Amino acid sequence: QVQLLESGGGSVQAEGSLRLSCAASGYINEPNCMGWFRQVPGKEREGVAAIASDGRTSYADSVKGRFTISKDSAKNTLYLQMNTLKAEDTAMYFCAAAPFRTCSSVVPGFRAFPYWGQGTQVTVSS
Numbered sequence: 356q357v358q359l360l361e362s363g364g365g366s367v368q369a370e371g372s373l374r375l376s377c378a379a380s381g382y383i384n385e386p387n388c389m390g391w392f393r394q395v396p397g398k399e400r401e402g403v404a405a406i407a408s409d410g411r412t413s414y415a416d417s418v419k420g421r422f423t424i425s426k427d428s429a430k431n432t433l434y435l436q437m438n439t440l441k442a443e444d445t446a447m448y449f450c451a452a453a454p455f456r457t458c459s460s461v462v463p464g465f466r467a468f469p470y471w472g473q474g475t476q477v478t479v480s481s
């Protein structure tokens with residue numbers, strides 16, 4: 356059974372940075388796609404970034420050039436480095452895993468991911 360646990364959220368001023376981590380337990384079959392999503396109340400969960408098991412990455416247009424997704428396979432941990440944060444980045448951030456699939460050039464929709472963490476809140480004040 357795959358379990359995901361996010362950490363690293365918090366409150367930051369605009370233009371600041373945060374680094375989110377997602378520790379995975381259990382084996383995620385390859386190929387796989389790992390992703391970061393975010394959600395604000397009343398809106399659908401939005402894909403932010405994804406990384407395939409071969410290292411290919413994809414990003415939402417709204418975060419390109421500011422966010423970087425990476426992973427440390429030895430530590431079974433996924434990261435999201437968020438720089439130049441904006442007020443509109445405020446959301447609950449979730450990590451997700453999809454075994455037996457790869458990521459394309461765009462972040463897959465949230466329905467493609469069967470495993471989810473509990474989320475970590477990011478609040479950016481302007």
